[in-house]
Amino acid sequence: MPAEIYLNVAVSGLLTGLVYGLMALGLSVIFGVVRVVNFAHGEMMTIAMYIAVTLFAALKLDPLVMMVPIAAVLFALGYAMQAGLINPFITRPEHSQFMLLIAVAIILVNGLLIIFGPDARSVQTSYSFDSFLIGPLIVDATKAYAGAAAIAVAIALFAFFRFNRIGKAIRACADNYMGALVVGLDVKRLYALTFGIGAACVGAAGAMLSLVIDVTPAIGPAYTLLAFVIVITGGLGSMPGALLGGVLIGLTEALAGLFFTPSAKTMFAFGILVLVLLFRPQGILGRRQA
């Protein structure tokens, strides 16, 4: 095989990986602040994908343009979930929180199945088959746009947490729950905002992914797992780690699909997860917990 093929596949994997990273970023933000593991993450992304596909089918609205409204819808969903369901569970044992979110995930997957049926749906835009030629590289236009959008959203999020007052307050809650309460922050509201922001990330990622993959109700759990793998690989709670993990897993999947068989690619992602858990449990960019 000529070297260009490897390079092309690697670039394609890297761009998909950026979108994966954005999805995982949502999970990481939620875990880093609320300390709740969102077992319904992939399912929420599936909802975003269905909104994108439906809007496109009915009104020909481009998913990349609709990314912002879709993220807003998911923000509202995430806010409501945290405020209504999860906040009372903050002090409950871990497994109790897991079960709550697993229940939500089951309801979401099968709710989508009831509404949309089991058939795969996809989006065919006018630029679906376009590509850019950069020297010997052929870059798929859809993936290039999606990757660029993922980077833009991630930068906006970094800026929000770094410079915005609410962003800083959320970081304060994450650093010291008791301290945040003492200085008078409305922690429950900030938790709900955080969950909303995490959901908005996954909503934006879902809108982008609807361009790249077909959506069925059943893909949710697989993407929940993928998000976990990415976040643990990069470091749970670390924002740059989530993006790095996404790119790493995207690359691994693409290359494993090329060298072995595409259906076995998730085995390599899990292989990486096991290695990271054993030798660097805090993740590549994570901080070791005291």
Add this chain to the structure above:
Amino acid sequence: MIGRLVEGTPRRGLVLLAVLLMAFLAAPLVANDYMLTVLILILYFSYTGQAWNIMMGFAGQLSLGHALYVGLGGYAAAALYFHFGIGPWLSLPLAVAVAAAAGAILGFLAFRFGVAGVYFAILTIAFAEFARVGFDHFTWVGGSAGLFLPVANYTRNDLWTLRGNPTMFYYVILAMTVAAFVLCHLLLRSRAGYCWQAIREDEEAARALGINTFRYKMYAVVLSAGMTAFAGVFFAFYYNNLFPEQVFSISRSIELILGPIIGGVGTLVGPIIGAFLITGLAESLREVMHALGVDVPGLKQVFYGLCLLAVVMFLPDGIWPPLSRALGLDRDSSRGQGT
């Protein structure tokens, strides 16, 4: 032996258990084939729930990948029968050993390297998913096209090769469920049982007391995995087909833990009550839907989800602990944790 079995259980509880057992023993006399298959399903989930409960309910280690052990056990026994004609009872030790080994590897890696809490749960999912994809490409056992056993001959019961009618399978799974119940009951009162409960409540404190937490957590995983593999063997010979996509899927792992969570984690009666409720209600729902002429795929699972949601929100300990208090069985030995 008998004395140790019943001590500390109120007489009312014993009578209730005896009546329940008689009812189960007599059920095939009155139940039709459909009822019997529902009962088999209930007992199957009671058994697997009991096995899972050893890890989560007794030792406090949350496994979300128990489908792995069902699948490994089922595939080991089915492959030996399919390729070499070796009967399930001969291959059972091997099936249990394979699953227990998988549990031991997972446990060793997790506990030796300090993978706990969220990370442990995700590691168990990762192992099951790894197996799912692996078996998809394992052509000796059929790969993703599935492994089929010669279809059961309903006219003749052959206990030795587990080929027969539902009544035979019913008594096999009933015996397994009763054995698991008794085993768990004895385990809870054993040294290991007390060590597990100490680890569940506070692992640091348990270690400070001199309990070898690594060793006891390993016991829990290996035992739970081995017991679950037995259910896998039953599953393979009862359904006669195995698909990696179904057997190892995460929804199977979830299905398996619904019973004990709804019934009451860490209790002996919980998994049975939970299996009864969830399977019974799901089947009734199916009947109602059938009668109304609606066929909506996914509705049953939404119902599962709502049940789970309601229980975790309003009955965080499950149904059995409050129920046993209401029945005056409060000091029942079947409740592992104190009141």
